[in-house]
Amino acid sequence: MEIDAFVAADDIDPIRIGEGYYLSPDGQVAAKPYKLLREALARSSKVAIAKYAWSGRERLGMLRVRGDAIVLHAMHWPDEIRDPTELLPEPVDVSEEEIKGALALMESMSRDDLEGDDFKDTYTEAMEKIIEAKREEKPLPEMPEPEKPGRVLDLMAALEESVSKAKASRGEDADIHELPKKKTAAKKTTAKKTTGKKQPAKKTTAAKKTTGHARRPRSA
Structure with a gap:
């Protein structure tokens, strides 16, 4: 394994990080360099980028500290990461x-x-x-039958x-108050016609109109 660089962990896109494996020193001779690298990584808050051989080909890896051990994470090469642009949905508006x-x-x-x-x-x-x-x-x-998600x-x-x-x-009060409410459109009832039973020649029309009151949105 050959270390090529040291970088801040935040500079690495998590999508490039794969499975992790614990590294152990190869005998007592490597025990001191192993501990030295672990201490240096821990104090610097950085990770090491290394190349190593795996299954007959060269791989890229990241070394980080976990407790008293060093963990090797397999990494994807840049050309192995797919561009997500073609997978994104059509533009939508979110309020x-x-x-x-x-x-x-x-x-x-x-x-x-x-x-x-x-x-x-x-x-x-x-x-x-x-x-x-x-x-x-x-x-x-x-x-148990899985719940079928509704539309x-x-x-x-x-x-x-x-x-x-x-x-x-989580055993908390499930009553929701903090979510903002969407404004509801004013409701309008359809005009109703009433017809007198004893006077079929005359019709009286009573138009009823009710208006709903819109609620103001509450901030979270």
Whole structure:
């Protein structure tokens, strides 16, 4: 492995970073250089860019510190990264209220760690239960039906529902007040005709008109 440069970690686009592998020194002779590199990387807050051989070809890698160890991350070469321009949707307009709603959703889903049941490998656990059931010749465990996503017609309504679910799952008050509300258009009722029963020759028309009051948007 040959180190070519040291750069700030923030200067590397995460899309170029691949799987990570722990590096270990090759014998006691390499123990001191290994520790020296680890200490230098830790104090400089930088990462090392290196080239190494893997599966018969030259690879690009990034070295960083994790605890007392050095981790090697495989990196993609620049020409291996696809240009996303052709994958982007057609231009659309997003309102300020919708952006604030998205920020409210992010805030309700923020956390300090990635521990807990939400980040467990449920697929592996389910496979283990199936294997165990087959080994003991027991009925296979029933798998819950996944929720079928409906067609989202109102983005603000979808954001409100997502915030409500996020708060409810964390035991917080699920009542939503902070999301901005979209102005509702004034409602107008259709004019109704009333006809007297005893005087068929005469018709009286009563036009009724009701106007809804638009609610002002509330800031998040």
